[in-house]
Amino acid sequence: MLALLLRRRARSLGNTLRRFTRYEWTRNLAFFCAGLGLLYGLHHGFYRLLSYLTAIELIGVLLMWKLTAMMLLMTLSMVTVSSLLTSLTTLYYSHDLCFLMKAPVSLRTVFLDKSLESAFFASWMIGLILAPYVLAVQRVAHLGWSFFAAFVAVLPPFLLLAASFGIGFTLLLLYLFPSSRTRDVVWVFSSLSLSVMYGLVRFAQPERLIRPDALKVVAEYLGFLQAPTAAYLPSWWLARGLQAAARGRWGAYARDAAILWGAALAVYAVLVALAGATYFAGYSGAQEGTLKKRVHSYSRLRVPPLLWKEWVTFLRDVKNWSQMLLIGGLVFVYLFSIRRLPLDSPDLRSLIAFLNVGTAGFVIAALGLRFTFPSVSLEGKAWWILRCAPLDVSQVMRQKFAFSAVPTLAVTLVLGLMTNQILDADHFTACLSLGALLSVALVVCAMGIGFGALFPRFSVENIHQIESSLGGFVYMAASLFYIMLTLAILAWPMQMHFSQRFGRAAWDWRVAAFAVAAWLALNGVALALPWTLGRKSLENHE
Amino acid sequence: MIEIEGLVKRFGSYTAVAGLDLRVESGEIFGFLGPNGAGKTTTVKLITGLLKPTAGRVRVAGFDVALQTLQAKRAMGLVPDEPFVYPKLTGTEYLRFVGELYGVPLADMRKRVPELLEMFEFGSWGAELVESYSHGMRQKLVLAGILLHDPEVLVLDEPMVGLDPKSARLVKDIFLKLAGRGRTIFMCTHILGIAEKLCDRIAIMIEGKMAACGTLEELQVQAKKGGLDLEEIFLSLTGGGEYAALLRYL
Numbered sequence: 001m002l003a004l005l006l007r008r009r010a011r012s013l014g015n016t017l018r019r020f021t022r023y024e025w026t027r028n029l030a031f032f033c034a035g036l037g038l039l040y041g042l043h044h045g046f047y048r049l050l051s052y053l054t055a056i057e058l059i060g061v062l063l064m065w066k067l068t069a070m071m072l073l074m075t076l077s078m079v080t081v082s083s084l085l086t087s088l089t090t091l092y093y094s095h096d097l098c099f100l101m102k103a104p105v106s107l108r109t110v111f112l113d114k115s116l117e118s119a120f121f122a123s124w125m126i127g128l129i130l131a132p133y134v135l136a137v138q139r140v141a142h143l144g145w146s147f148f149a150a151f152v153a154v155l156p157p158f159l160l161l162a163a164s165f166g167i168g169f170t171l172l173l174l175y176l177f178p179s180s181r182t183r184d185v186v187w188v189f190s191s192l193s194l195s196v197m198y199g200l201v202r203f204a205q206p207e208r209l210i211r212p213d214a215l216k217v218v219a220e221y222l223g224f225l226q227a228p229t230a231a232y233l234p235s236w237w238l239a240r241g242l243q244a245a246a247r248g249r250w251g252a253y254a255r256d257a258a259i260l261w262g263a264a265l266a267v268y269a270v271l272v273a274l275a276g277a278t279y280f281a282g283y284s285g286a287q288e289g290t291l292k293k294r295v296h297s298y299s300r301l302r303v304p305p306l307l308w309k310e311w312v313t314f315l316r317d318v319k320n321w322s323q324m325l326l327i328g329g330l331v332f333v334y335l336f337s338i339r340r341l342p343l344d345s346p347d348l349r350s351l352i353a354f355l356n357v358g359t360a361g362f363v364i365a366a367l368g369l370r371f372t373f374p375s376v377s378l379e380g381k382a383w384w385i386l387r388c389a390p391l392d393v394s395q396v397m398r399q400k401f402a403f404s405a406v407p408t409l410a411v412t413l414v415l416g417l418m419t420n421q422i423l424d425a426d427h428f429t430a431c432l433s434l435g436a437l438l439s440v441a442l443v444v445c446a447m448g449i450g451f452g453a454l455f456p457r458f459s460v461e462n463i464h465q466i467e468s469s470l471g472g473f474v475y476m477a478a479s480l481f482y483i484m485l486t487l488a489i490l491a492w493p494m495q496m497h498f499s500q501r502f503g504r505a506a507w508d509w510r511v512a513a514f515a516v517a518a519w520l521a522l523n524g525v526a527l528a529l530p531w532t533l534g535r536k537s538l539e540n541h542e
Numbered sequence: 543m544i545e546i547e548g549l550v551k552r553f554g555s556y557t558a559v560a561g562l563d564l565r566v567e568s569g570e571i572f573g574f575l576g577p578n579g580a581g582k583t584t585t586v587k588l589i590t591g592l593l594k595p596t597a598g599r600v601r602v603a604g605f606d607v608a609l610q611t612l613q614a615k616r617a618m619g620l621v622p623d624e625p626f627v628y629p630k631l632t633g634t635e636y637l638r639f640v641g642e643l644y645g646v647p648l649a650d651m652r653k654r655v656p657e658l659l660e661m662f663e664f665g666s667w668g669a670e671l672v673e674s675y676s677h678g679m680r681q682k683l684v685l686a687g688i689l690l691h692d693p694e695v696l697v698l699d700e701p702m703v704g705l706d707p708k709s710a711r712l713v714k715d716i717f718l719k720l721a722g723r724g725r726t727i728f729m730c731t732h733i734l735g736i737a738e739k740l741c742d743r744i745a746i747m748i749e750g751k752m753a754a755c756g757t758l759e760e761l762q763v764q765a766k767k768g769g770l771d772l773e774e775i776f777l778s779l780t781g782g783g784e785y786a787a788l789l790r791y792l
Binding site for chain 1: 553590591592593594611612613615616618619620622624626627628630631632634635638639640642643644645648651652655666669670671
């Protein structure tokens with residue numbers, strides 16, 4: 001029966017591929033190439049880092065394997081947290097569950113089908129990122145392809161084990177607390193775990209490992225480097241197995257591979273056995289809504305009705321709260337990183353304050369991808385309400401823009417003002433970078449609404465499908481291109497400012513005027529083009 | 543009043559609506575029938591401005607839907623085939639939102655929203671999130687939203703689906719009362735009994751074209767099936783012989 005269920009996925013995939021138009025083939029091929037490029041970039045970065053580490057006398061190789069063990073530990077925790085969220089939606093809220101639960105299929109088979117789907121979606125991307133790292137280890141340590149083959153052979157049980165922890169936790173949690181409220185708690189809990197994990201990794205200041213002045217300290221901890229990293233977790237078994245494969249000790253490798261495969265199968269078998277008794281209780285409870293009366297006062301609305309609706313629905317969705325926790329963590333870590341930068345001269349600090357337009361701009365664009373870009377698509381099946389109402393598309397877009405712009409500007413102000421304060425940037429640089437960041441925030445926000453309207457997806461199951469769509473890719477690429485051009489244009493006045501500081505040359509007001517005109521023109525185009533295209537597309541959307 | 547002239551809608555090479563001409567008068571309840579895929583929902587979407595026609599024109603309450611879009615939309619209310627409503631709003635808040643969108647004065651909303659919730663027997667459910675509503679409750683909520691802004695034209699796509707018998711009876715009485723007040727009602731339905739009892743005129747659409755249109759008596763003449771009920775007329779127009787042949791598979 002499981003084979004039949006898995007076959008339906010293969011059939012669906014086959015049908016999708018067969019129905020691809022030439023445009024879709026080209027588009028997906030472009031995505032595939034972009035993905036390969038990204039992986040190559042990662043590989044190159046890892047290779048340079050590992051080359052640097054292994055060049056350090058005495059402890060170089062130890063450092064490389066320590067880093068490998070840490071990478072695997074991080075992968076394990078990320079897949080586990082990710083599978084918490086994925087298993088919640090796939091095991092308990094998938095659209096096809098209603099059909100599967102009614103069908104004469106055993107509960108364990110449905111669980112197997114859905115948990116394998118959860119494990120796959122929770123781990124494939126994180127697992128894929130390990131590949132360029134392991135290839136970098138292979139290159140740096142001059143190992144043959146047998147090393148990579150050894151890695152590929154033990155990666156599936158490692159990822160399955162990591163995902164099983166999350167799936168098992170969700171299974172038990174929903175069994176013990178069978179309520180849709182549990183879903184909300186898991187969302188917040190998972191996001192909090194991610195924030196804490198991200199914060200802990202950052203506050204550990206891993207960059208100190210590769211700074212020459214910290215190497216003495218590292219040398220003192222040679223023993224620490226040789227010690228296992230979380231010896232009882234599968235990440236260490238994999239790290240130990242890979243180390244054995246690198247040294248050609250295939251017997252030791254086979255033992256670790258057997259442990260990984262054995263543990264994965266055993267844990268999964270326990271899960272499947274548990275599912276027979278627990279899965280249905282959780283599934284049934286998850287369907288039950290929670291009732292909580294909300295009294296509505298008929299006071300006059302202080303904002304337009306659509307803005308009011310956006311505000312109310314946004315705050316009531318627990319997923320948004322968990323995302324806000326993540327953003328809080330991200331902003332905190334960003335500012336911490338700025339604070340830890342080894343900058344001694346005031347000139348260098350001012351330069352970094354200017355370059356902050358680029359990095360903070362990237363953060364704003366990433367936030368836009370999560371909150372602003374999907375806002376049109378998130379109307380979903382309720383889009384008919386606005387489409388039938390006496391509102392034109394521009395009004396809808398303006399109100400969505402207003403809703404996104406306020407928090408975006410708030411985050412931008414925190415990033416801009418705090419960074420300038422931490423770096424003690426000079427007055428001119430502080431004003432220029434803050435002004436540029438505020439304009440970037442507004443334009444990127446308008447681009448998010450414009451591209452969101454240009455590529456609306458009203459029939460998706462979750463927000464990740466909107467973010468990872470072609471429209472999301474185009475929005476992100478266009479935003480980054482715009483931020484890059486902003487930096488390039490504003491580099492002229494910054495260059496003149498630094499020249500004046502160093503007493504080399506005075507201001508050329510013609511160049512300054514040209515820079516201002518170019519900056520205004522860039523913002524005008526970036527504001528108007530996606531907005532107009534989006535409005536027209538949404539007006540004609542069928 | 544709804545006026546449709548030469549309405550055509552094509553999706554690529556597929557023609558969903560092929561040259562529809564129709565006029566529905568004020569105070570009339572008009573039934574729009576047809577087998578699945580006949581083009582009924584597409585026609586509803588064209589009337590309400592959710593789709594752009596390939597050719598032809600639609601006027602609602604005297605306003606051209608393509609040229610005077612906002613006026614036409616203000617004069618119209620839609621109950622779609624899938625009554626999807628914002629899950630994170632309460633029933634009361636949804637009605638408030640609709641009232642604000644259509645410019646219903648606040649004083650009217652204070653009075654009308656509780657009345658409508660009571661009429662559709664929401665009780666304390668009006669203060670609960672829509673995500674906890676059943677399909678029928680959502681259907682009633684969307685209907686209440688329409689009644690709140692009291693449009694001249696009501697376009698209803700399967701309005702009775704999911705309603706319990708008492709609510710269905712209430713909704714039928716509401717439609718009759720609204721028609722009596724001069725409102726135009728355009729209703730797609732598969733429930734032939736309701737169409738037969740409720741509608742002044744009925745159109746049967748097949749493969750994007752109108753196969754028959756008129757009162758029950760006129761349909762009997764058009765189908766050359768005197769004395770038959772609407773179900774028999776419908777089956778004869780949409781392929782009753784084939785239907786009989788299909789039964790052999792049972």
